[in-house]
Amino acid sequence: MQKYNSFLEIRDLKGPGLGLLQLVLFCFGGMIVFQIISVLPLMLLFNTGFEETMRLMTDMGDPRSKVALYTTQAVGSLGAFILVPLLYVKLYQSTKVSTYFSVDTRYWQPLTYAILITFCFMVVNSLFIEWNINLKFPEFMSGFEQWAQTNEEQRKVITEYLTDFSGFGELLVALFVVAIIPGIGEELLFRGLIQTRLQQLVRNPHAAIWISALFFSAFHVQFYGFVPRLFLGALFGYIFYWSGSLVLAMLAHFFNNGFSLVMLYLYKNDLVDFNIDDTETVPLETVGFFFIIGAALTYLFIKFHRNLENADG
Template sequence: MNSLKHNNPQILHKNPWTSIFYLVLLFLAWNLFSQLIGTGIAVLATGVDFMESQKLLEPPFSPKSKIFMYVAQGLSHFLGFTLFTLFFIKTIDRMSWKSYINKKNLAVQPSILIVLSTFSFMIFNSIIIEWNMNVEFPEFLRGFGEWARNMEDRLMELTELFSSYGSFGEMLIALFIIGILPAVGEELVFRGLLQTKLQTATKNAHLAIWISAIIFGAFHMQFFGVVPRILLGALFGYIYLYSGNIWYPILAHFVNNGLAVVVMYVGPKYIDDFDASEVDTAVPIYVSIIGLFSCLIFFRYFMRLMKGAAEE
């Protein structure tokens, strides 16, 4: 099954490499502009000037730091990904949104299989996360390694701030900003637009999936988490390839992000010595292998369901 045979005709009459060039160029410029808008509105929401706002992102954090992060990240992500995709489809590709974002409902059984596949893959991926976090650089790359580690530590502090919830309502806000917005926006860009165009350009679905996944992993600018993100991107890519329905990788992406939010909320309530930094700690290797095989089994059933639905 090929996602291009479904509801993604937006590039059929265009040079795919030219379309990819415009996509990357506009996406980078649009994201920079979106971050400026998000930061500007967050400055207004917190009542501080622009220079003082930078202090909100440095420890020690204040209550305003979290408000600033919620507003800035939520707005910049919505503008930079979801709104960008809608603009690109309508203005650059000159296609209707309906022809791209198909209206197929998420069927119950395939959706359950996607949830189980993603959860199983997360179990397997924990061992990759731990390995990637402990990569040691050779001496000639020590400077880069120190820079990457410092950035990782700073992002970890911001993540812990962003993932500490004082109430159920705040957890729902975080679930929207961390779970829903990235799931929708990033899948529209990386799978819906980029992967589809790369598949047309290269005539190779697997190559398109892995190139998109590598770009997806690199975009997050966290070297010590890049490999597990690439693998996740590949999983989302194959879900899109065999379903032809962008809502299935969106669901998988939401499960991956949303589960972390829920764990961060529930963990401190029921575990006395809960440590947010240990959430991604690797499970025993045999459990990781079981997770991988479970994912493959669930995904195989998902593929069969998608093939059967396509033949009806």
């Protein structure tokens, strides 16, 4: 874990505790600022006022709505998860920005392992996706349940709208907005910065990974996807921990999001019969098979990096 430990040696100028708080405030402020900024190019593009432009975010009957939603999501995510964290690193850390994007180009095996592990995990995680979606609450939590269901329905409508691709060009836009930007930005923030700062505070890598994954899942404000996203965040955290490469976690995150988008595109164009959005139970024997394969790949992934560290001294 030598490479991962090198991230733990990075010090915030105000210490890990205050640094983490400062980072969260930075990113929260960045989200607000860049959400406002994201409206400006739309106002120029559509020649509309602020209120009319904001209306486009909810009026899915307007053909301009999809452009508006993709633009605000892209600008907001790019600003809050990439530009603001990088600015934080530049101003308040004793390291170079390039440290977070370094990759050993001598070996292709780690990337292959990371992608295959993520694919196996997606199959296994389908059990938790179905369980989480069908979770029922006791009567005294009916108010929260109603809120969660309403939020889920609204998200589902928006997701179906944005993934109703009119052509290959829209798929490429979606890959950039939904896969590339989050893959880079969310891993930089939640794993590269928050997870490592948490470990400096709690002195336990596993606690840091799971707490960071908890923040990652809670940030998305989607209760009926909370548990599978928690496990997904932990997977990315462990890929980073085992390999010491944040880039591998970014690529795994990109694959997870991008594979789903591509499969949706293929299904809606009648090129495949499998609907990845179908929440029906994956056969247990299939889940068991991919769990075993994923565990074997994880062992090889960890072993590869331990041997690499021993060879490098």
